[in-house]
Amino acid sequence: MSISEHIRTDDLMVIAALEQALGEDRVKADHETRLFYANDIFWQPGIAPLAVVMPSNAEELSAAVCLATEAGVAVVPRGGGMSYTKGYLPERSDSIVIDARNMNRIVEVNTTDMYITVEAGVTWEEVNEALEGTNLRTGYWGPLSGIRATVGGALSQNSAFFGSALNGTVAESVLGITLVLADGRIVTTGSGGRKGTKPFTRFGGPDLTGMFLGDNGAMGIKAGATLRLWPKPAEVDYLTFGFESLKDMALAQTAMARTRMVSEGFGIDRTKAQHSASVNRLSDSLKTLGNVASAGKSLLAGVKNAVDVATSGTSFLMKHPYTLHIVTEARNAPELAVNVSTLRAIGERTGKSLPNSVPKVMRSKPFSPVRGMLGLNGERWVPIHAVFPLGDAERVVQANDAYFAERAADMAEHGIVYTIMTMTVGNEFFIEPAFYWMDEITSLHEQSLGAEVVKPWRDRAANPQARDAVARLRRGTQELYASLGGVSWQVARDYPFREILNDSTWSLLCDVKKAVDPRGLMNPGSLGLKG
Known part of the structure; x- marks a missing residue:
């Protein structure tokens, strides 16, 4: 329709x-x-x-x-x-x-009991601003799009990036949620749903919270959430490595994940580096340099950090097919030194140490404008992802490389540019191909990025043939990953779900849906659950 x-x-x-x-x-x-x-x-x-x-x-x-x-x-x-x-x-x-998004109050910051309660429309940037000066932080503390992405959205879709290599997805930081069911009931899960009890723990009887995470609102609509707080590490350092193959980089990432010394990290190919480095202008932004300087422990250290970033720039990324960017944190300097030494030794087994300007700048301003939702020349962008056991990484990247090699001619025909990003999230290996192609700019892009940013491309013609080709590539990738035993978080109406669940598991999900939404009116079609 x-x-x-x-x-x-x-x-x-x-x-x-x-x-x-x-x-x-x-x-x-x-x-x-x-x-x-x-x-x-x-x-x-x-x-x-x-x-x-x-x-x-x-x-x-x-x-x-x-x-x-x-x-x-x-x-x-x-x-x-x-x-x-x-x-x-x-x-x-x-x-x-x-x-x-109008439900954007910080309800409570409880530094004694170590939790923060917020409404669902609060952005991750606002969560972190509310915790400024407390020396506390949530385990997972936001996606790259945290300037716009909300807590409720992250809980509905599941989300990972900052802090996720060590602490997993957003679901592992949640103590309880408040939601509205289809009949209008306002329900709170976790200990906050008990009479006269603070929202300090998720457990005590069945874990009702988990039933409403990653559901895209199919079970209920998030109104608020309580997130666990941890002491913010006192020390931080950054590492970058170059690799000749995706397999070498993935093996380094999974080995690092097993040390539990990485707070967050991501690997990208040269093509992704071209788009990201150029779009975000990591090396020539005076504002970014100011952020790097202010992040230093002393004025002298801050100035040195800024100079290091400015002189290293991003051109070195083009010399390596793949680069890995790591943030490590610790309670004190000796512990940090052990982290850095251990991670560097792992990275240098199959890779080469490089200047660490990319993770350093990213941490200096973690929630930047979401310019990356378009490419350097306004190309449209969309990713696809799955997670796997750490031990499956080599098998997965080899299958991934073979899949896209077979489709190179089709991508070239439609002007589709393929890139790849990999991460580790707790004990999981995360892989995310993404595609760039020429197409029309929508009102969503304009409102998200600003009229001035999209002005050069605002009148670009639609390209439904290329967009359809991207959709086919994404679906084929989803099916490939499912066949390899992968799991995808942001199911919504996009990823295979019903067809990869055991019949008994699917029937339980349907029964839960009927119990909380008997008429099927809460986001019908999400998760494949029809109204």
């Missing part, structure tokens, strides 16, 4: 009821807004919702959900809008989208 300005009379009554309950400023039903919310970073054009509702607290969210579901209208949650897996795209026209 394509975008339509027509809205039925019954649906107009639902919109009017929402406006009366929440206020007209909380409900938008104009064509331009509905069109905007029918796209994600990759999939377009989708089905326009009836309206977009922007509640400011859990009570308003509950009221909106009740009004919609009682009228038989589906409810689709949306966080910061950084997804590319159809997670927040309506499957049917009689849907409302819940934009949770």
Whole structure:
């Protein structure tokens, strides 16, 4: 179904009821807004919702959900809008989208009991700002898109990057969540759901929290969350290595993961380095250099850091087919020295030590504008991913290399550029191919990046043939990874799921869905669960 300005009379009554309950400023039903919310970073054009509702607290969210579901209208949650897996795209026209970004209060920072409670629309940048001066941090503390990505979105999609090599995904930092069910009930999981008890622990009876993580809102809509805090390490250092093959880099990464000395790290190929280094201008941004300087422990050390970054630049990345960028942290200088020595020895078994400017600059300003959602010349970008046991890394990268070698001619025909990124997340090996191609710029790109940034490419013609080719590549990659025993986090409506679950596991999931959403109105179609 394509975008339509027509809205039925019954649906107009639902919109009017929402406006009366929440206020007209909380409900938008104009064509331009509905069109905007029918796209994600990759999939377009989708089905326009009836309206977009922007509640400011859990009570308003509950009221909106009740009004919609009682009228038989589906409810689709949306966080910061950084997804590319159809997670927040309506499957049917009689849907409302819940934009949770107005639910952005820091509810409590409890440094004594070591937790932070926030509303679902709080961004990861805001979480970290709230913890400034406490010397505390969540285990996983945000994605690269943390300037826009929200806590609720991360919990719905699962998310990993900063802190994830050591502490895993966002799910492993959660103590409890508050959510709204299809019937409007506001429910809190973990100890926060007990009478007179602080939200200090996740456990004590069945783990109800886990049922609502990674669900894309199919089970309920997140209104808030409590995250565990840990002492922030006092010492930090950075390492970069160059490798001749993806296999050599992956083996180094997995060996490093087993030491539990890496806070976060990522490996990229030369093509990705060209796009990332050029787009983000790591070496020539005075603002970035200022951030690097201020991150130094002393004025002299900060200036030296900035000079080191400026002189090393990023040109060295082009000399190596693959580069690995590592952040390691420790409680004190001797412990950090052991980390650095151990990790350097592992990296130099099959690679070469290089200047560490990339991880250093990235840490100096972790939540930069999301310029990387387009390539250097405004190319469209979309990734695909899976995680595997650490011991499977070599087998996986060899199969991955063979798969894309076989498809090189098809990619060349459509002007598709292939890149690769790898990480370790706890005891998992993460692999993420991504694709760049020439295509139209959507309103989502413009609003996310700014009109001035996209202005040179705003009138570029659509290229549905190349986009369809990318979709086929992504699907083939998903199926390859599933055949190798891989697991994908951001299932939404994009990744294979029903077909790779055991029948008994799928039937349990369906039973849970029926219990919390008997009419199938919470993000129908997500996880393959139909309304």
